[in-house]
Amino acid sequence: MATLSDVARRAGVSPATASRVINGSSKPVTDELRERVLAAVAELQYVPNAHAQLLARSHRSAVGVIVHDVSDPYFAEITRGLQRVATDQGRLLMICNSYRDPDRELEYVELLRGHQVAALILAGSGYHDEAFTRQLNEKLAAYEATGGRVAVIGRHEHSGDAVMPDNRTGGYLAGRELCGLGHRAIGVVAGPRILTTTTDRLAGLRQALTEQGRELPERRIRYAEFDRDGGAEATARLLDADPELTAIVALNDSMAIGALATLRARGLAVPQQISVLGFDDMPIARDVTPALTTVRLPLVDMGVRAMSLVLGVGAPTPRVEVLPAELVRRDTAGPVPLSTRATAGSAPRARRGDSTS
Amino acid sequence: MATLSDVARRAGVSPATASRVINGSSKPVTDELRERVLAAVAELQYVPNAHAQLLARSHRSAVGVIVHDVSDPYFAEITRGLQRVATDQGRLLMICNSYRDPDRELEYVELLRGHQVAALILAGSGYHDEAFTRQLNEKLAAYEATGGRVAVIGRHEHSGDAVMPDNRTGGYLAGRELCGLGHRAIGVVAGPRILTTTTDRLAGLRQALTEQGRELPERRIRYAEFDRDGGAEATARLLDADPELTAIVALNDSMAIGALATLRARGLAVPQQISVLGFDDMPIARDVTPALTTVRLPLVDMGVRAMSLVLGVGAPTPRVEVLPAELVRRDTAGPVPLSTRATAGSAPRARRGDSTS
């Protein structure tokens, strides 16, 4: 592997001059030497050693990102937003998948710190786990103490900059919608209990039902992995326990798609026999059939905001931006079926399309 | 930011000893000193500077990966395979999205080379572009000359190790299937013309039709972006030009999903009025309604193989592994509609389910 001094030797100049040419330093170099250096670079196919550069340079430019899994559409969208701003600012992103393993998350914080990232963004739900939260906060504090910037997306536990999707209100909107359609027997296909996202969304949902004088007993909730298969499986368990359900809320769209698969397999018509609500509005939601009624979160925007926070200069106080959730009505949620409607409180409404509440 | 010598000073030892303790060197250190060092590390929240380590250490361990876009399910699956092997071997992956921009691809080769990756994997279609191909090959050759390993996934142009999905046969299978179902008026929703993947799949398809005495005129092909929206748009153009079509082959599943959306919007029943075939069998293919009939590629396995090639010791000759495509029959392809069947050559078959050919 050719080094800078190889280039310098070949060009008959000092490494200092070669470096200046290659990096377009402000220090002037005569045209003749410049050309000799560039020729040497081309001949030797020289590529600077990034580690040596990063070591020698003082300023740090990369930004570290820890997500659950970039290929999960939820995070893919957020990452798209992060990328957009980072690219604009000429920053490189180092993206790490924690696969929702807290230990791996801690490791990645260290790893990224070791890589001298200028900032750190943690996206994705926090955990109901005191010990972990404390450890994480310690590590982040240590990092911030040395000038690192930190922002989280969708986590309560961090005290600094944060972008928070309004999960609770989202859950509330879902609940209100189903109540409005007359549903009483509502089941929930939930993500892992330990995730704050799960409990937040659930809390909003429960609040809506309670306001309507209905309830959400634990037996109508099934916890599973936050993905398609988890949703399919939880839906099956839910239906086995309670065949009378007229609606299912899935706490994210992946789970909702799994739910639809199970319902289809069991020959239950959506939304005629049973309604389904998703959460997140990931891109595929409009392409399943029937198109998924869901609670939209501004995913890309969340990424944009987080990266802006972290790259923005002068942050006197930690800033928390709450981004709103909104209901997207498509085709999976309908009025409670006639057979059970007698017991429902409010009049059913019919509609379809893509209007938002 | 604490450095190793800070730790050493605090522990009252030399940097050498501190380094040995921290890295678990084979050289023995007495328990007392070891503990003093570890205590200092904890107190200072010391994290080694990765760049300095990488610079000082000789062996390179990370592997660079260039894909079109990790959040595209096709590449997400491949990446999953890459990850699996890399993790087993304790390798870190650096993943870069080229977004199918050839220039960016070249840049990333340099970037990754600069980061001293032990190997480089390029996944995704090559381009019909001589100048670019030559440039890329030069860069790769320069990298290989310094001991780097290179493997490509789904590209013909590279002369070294390669994992090749059998796109041509896949296209052939799609064509044979539709012929068997009696279709004659077959439209193609294709990816960008400049991609070899597009032309390979198209070539196989054309071969199948030709063998059956049918043909695939250019006017029945529409080229668009290789994604959902591209598929939707190309399908619309195709239908506008030729409303008589009884089948559409989309050259990947994303496009197929876009095609389904367009057909749904136009009120055309799939597969009763028009059949749709996809390509790749990405996970969502089974969850759309009707479930997508498609040509499956062993995406995860492709990743596994490529990483194994590149990390495998002793490669005397460049190896090319061709991975087979297979047809997955689901619910979007059916016999040619009755109204047009009179003109069809072969008897229609009815079926459904998930059996593979």
Next chain:
DNA sequence: TCCCTGCGGGAAAGGGCTTTCTCTGCGGTA
């Protein structure tokens, strides 16, 4: 008692680059 061995530890040499500092030589001013 002396020498050799081996162990635990430190000194120092890189690893490849950036950047400050220094030096040389030139043109311009007093």
Next chain:
DNA sequence: TACCGCAGAGAAAGCCCTTTCCCGCAGGGA
């Protein structure tokens, strides 16, 4: 003519580690 200033180039000092090499010391064998 003597001096100053400055442009352009090089020398060298880091950046933070790892690892080789070397040293001192203690214990064992002759």
